[in-house]
Amino acid sequence: MTIKQASELEAAIERATAAGLEVVAHGYRKSHPHIKIYCVPSQTEDNRWHVISLYGSHLVCDCRSRVICTHRAAVHMELVVEAAHAAMRAAEIEAAFERDAQQTCAVINDAEKAERDEANDRRDADRWELIEAGNW
Numbered sequence: 104m105t106i107k108q109a110s111e112l113e114a115a116i117e118r119a120t121a122a123g124l125e126v127v128a129h130g131y132r133k134s135h136p137h138i139k140i141y142c143v144p145s146q147t148e149d150n151r152w153h154v155i156s157l158y159g160s161h162l163v164c165d166c167r168s169r170v171i172c173t174h175r176a177a178v179h180m181e182l183v184v185e186a187a188h189a190a191m192r193a194a195e196i197e198a199a200f201e202r203d204a205q206q207t208c209a210v211i212n213d214a215e216k217a218e219r220d221e222a223n224d225r226r227d228a229d230r231w232e233l234i235e236a237g238n239w
């Protein structure tokens with residue numbers, strides 16, 4: 104992304120945020136189910152949604168804007184939030200894995216300690232038998 108595109112996107116995000124634009128619906132193209140689509144209300148026409156398609160990593164809007172439009176900016180913000188949620192969820196899952204691993208280690212450690220204690224008890228019992236027998 105060039106500096107001009109970055110500032111264009113920032114300006115579009117500011118306009119979309121100021122207008123309170125948000126994605127109101129999403130789904131997939133019926134004719135191309137691998138292409139995800141998002142709907143954002145039009146600011147100039149009542150009862151009209153603009154359809155923004157995600158082709159690979161390119162957002163394409165059906166409006167006539169020649170610069171990055173508020174609709175694409177709204178979808179971009181939605182995707183950023185989605186990505187943040189996915190990253191948070193992945194971190195939660197990773198943390199759960201670590202907790203499970205620590206608990207498994209604790210169980211294994213407990214089992215090893217129980218084995219050691221049992222072996223010590225047997226050895227002590229043998230010693231007591233020897234002491235009682237006077238063979239120590």
Ligand SMILES: [Zn+2]
Pocket residue numbers: 153164165166167168172173174175
């Ligand atoms: Zn647009």
